[in-house]
Amino acid sequence: MDMLLDILSWALLAGGSFFIIVGNIGLVRMPDLFTRMHAASLVDTLGAGLFIAALMIQGGLTLISVKLLMMLVFVFFASPTASYALANAALSQGVKPEALKTADGEKGGESSNP
Amino acid sequence: MMFAAATAALVVAMLLALVRALMGPTVYDRVLAVNAFGTKTMLMIAVLGFLMGRPDFMDIALLYALINFIGTIAVLKFFRYGDLARPGGRAAPTDSEGES
Numbered sequence: 116m117d118m119l120l121d122i123l124s125w126a127l128l129a130g131g132s133f134f135i136i137v138g139n140i141g142l143v144r145m146p147d148l149f150t151r152m153h154a155a156s157l158v159d160t161l162g163a164g165l166f167i168a169a170l171m172i173q174g175g176l177t178l179i180s181v182k183l184l185m186m187l188v189f190v191f192f193a194s195p196t197a198s199y200a201l202a203n204a205a206l207s208q209g210v211k212p213e214a215l216k217t218a219d220g221e222k223g224g225e226s227s228n229p
Numbered sequence: 230m231m232f233a234a235a236t237a238a239l240v241v242a243m244l245l246a247l248v249r250a251l252m253g254p255t256v257y258d259r260v261l262a263v264n265a266f267g268t269k270t271m272l273m274i275a276v277l278g279f280l281m282g283r284p285d286f287m288d289i290a291l292l293y294a295l296i297n298f299i300g301t302i303a304v305l306k307f308f309r310y311g312d313l314a315r316p317g318g319r320a321a322p323t324d325s326e327g328e329s
Contacts, residue, residue, distance in 0.1 A: 204308070
């Protein structure tokens, strides 16, 4: 039984590490602020969720698991709020998504050609 | 061993977030990278608590999650209004129709 819990915890930690590294590669390589936010939200949901689930399996039914559950619930509420505030601030300050910017640029190029 | 591997993965991810924080073109990229860095720091403190056999670190990790969220919102508000004491709202900072 203990061995089974260790194997389950291993699998959850490996999955969480995979999602965290993939999210951060996306954070570095994505072309735009909003697509970078999309990649970073992967870390906050799947990465943190799988990591905290693995740690809760290791902690057992103790106060440690209650604290980990509080961390998970807080991250699940706070991360979308922070992402919304960040996107709202960036949009209101004039940061445009990359797709809209290229569409505007093509229009501007066509109108300036003739 | 399991927790050491998870810590190594977290360190690699934090280095990638630092790269984005250093070369982000706008200030919002840097805020996003610092927010992701703080989330991974919280996870790393929790994993280190299990690695070192000191589960008291969970309190520090919980506190770090709270401070990370408040810090992100405070930095965004400061860059938008230039002042932390100004009341927020839906109105843009340039027009004054929300001042009624």
